[in-house]
Amino acid sequence: MTPEIYLAEPLTAPTANRRPPSSAPAATGHQPSAVRRRPWGKWLAIGAVVAYVAVLIIAPLGALVAGAFARGIPPIIVALTDTDVLSAFWRTLLISVIVVLVHGVFGTAVAWVMVRHRFRGRALLNGLIDLPFAVSPVVAGYMLILLFGRDGVLAPLTEALGIPVAFALPGMILATLFVTMPFMVRELMPVLHAFGIEQEQAAATIGASGWQTFRYVTFPALRHGFIYGITLTFARALGEFGAILVISGGIQGRTETTTLYIFRALDDRQYIGAYSAALVLGLISLILVLGADRMRGREH
């Protein structure tokens, strides 16, 4: 039950209490320092890490920026104001907002039940919640095809209801919901666990209803975890690609999201469009996640 590994750690927390006070004398030097300082070892390690990060992360990032601006700003504006591109951005936004709303409500309910309730199969369920994180997005999309596709098990049901799921928006929303499932639950579970139940019990004894207890006692304590989980979910939903590609069929102008547009534009050799859309998408996700990190870092 430790989600922290893939939910990024708070940016400042580890550095803030980085060194226990016991090491302070070693730094001042008047006490015999047991672990001798080897400055060259320090700078060698730092140099290796910086070089690694520069090659692995900064160089590709810089290349993308350079690639998008290769012919100046006007072609970027032309590419990004294309009707198909704009509608792709709107579709991505719509899917992400719906996904965040659904996970905000149901993800909170799941976290609540997982922490506060005891039932048979809880351990198994706890493991299953992490699974979407490891399942290939292509496989996730394929599962939905098997359910809702032409010969899908649930196809008769969706046809009777008149709601197309595969190759349509509902399927794309379901695919994104599956892929982003763990974030909200995993963010809230430790917070709920740490908050404990004493205050909830106190509220209940003075006659608060279950909803009142949640609204006025539990939720305020969860608020930051909630916002962080929502932000991560939203950022992930914006960038979802594989599952949506499989379930949507990528019909230009109808079921095309931003990532699907980037994929098609690369294929069509519309490089400026692909690069600038990728840059915009990357920047939005980056701002969201780093903003949430800062917020959480300040909280701690």
Add this chain to the structure above:
Amino acid sequence: MTQQALRFKPARAGSDWGVRAAAFTYLTVMLILPLAIIVQDGLRGGIGSIVQVLAQPVAWNALLLSLWTAAVMAAINAVMGTLTAFVLVRYQFPGKALLNALVDLPFAIPTLVTGVMLVVLYGPQRALGAWLNQNLGIKIIFAPPGIILALLFITFPFVTRAVQPVLAALDRDQEEAAATMGASRLMILRRVVLPALAMPLATGALLSFARAIGEFGAIVIVAGNIPLRTQTAAVFVYGEIESANQRAATAMSVVMLLIAFSLVVLVDYLQRGRNDA
């Protein structure tokens, strides 16, 4: 306390069951139903059918490529991720806050965008890509090195963020005590630091491996889709879906699910062991 608990329970029973029903319905529809359907579809043809699909060279090579590139990535990530965590925890240097922020950056960037970045940098028509190919004979895009680079980018935070808090909490007194007893730095590293880091290192590396096996967005851009050479398991599944070959798509999906599930269970087990200790 008992009285409180007694009064507490009946007051909330109704809404509690409502929340529970909502949570279970949601998990069943969103998670269990899709998983069940693919397992059912996989077992319909029997294990023999899955083996038959995997025995085809294209499928087998795709699975092998996924496994070995993920393994190479996990090994590099284990070393560099630990070193990054070590540098961030133990040393002061200018730009440290920026480096710390950069570790989270891959987590924020959509993997498809990662793929695009690598193609822009190393693509055969780009300056650096062409230079590497002509002068050093290294092909990165549409080749395994590109896959490994993409995987390294995507999973960079995993090991670092798993090791970092443990390293920060590690009692430095132990290291200093070992040093006063005459232990060399290498011995301290081996006997004191590494044992404490073994568990977070293992879980971080395993999770990055699990994530890498299923990765699609970055790889489909970077590796292309060359059967037998640069087609990974996920790209194979995509191709089989596109050509409406349900049997092959299902077989490979079931195998990938099995790998993912085993790894998640293993990581869960390792972490529980650590928390109990």
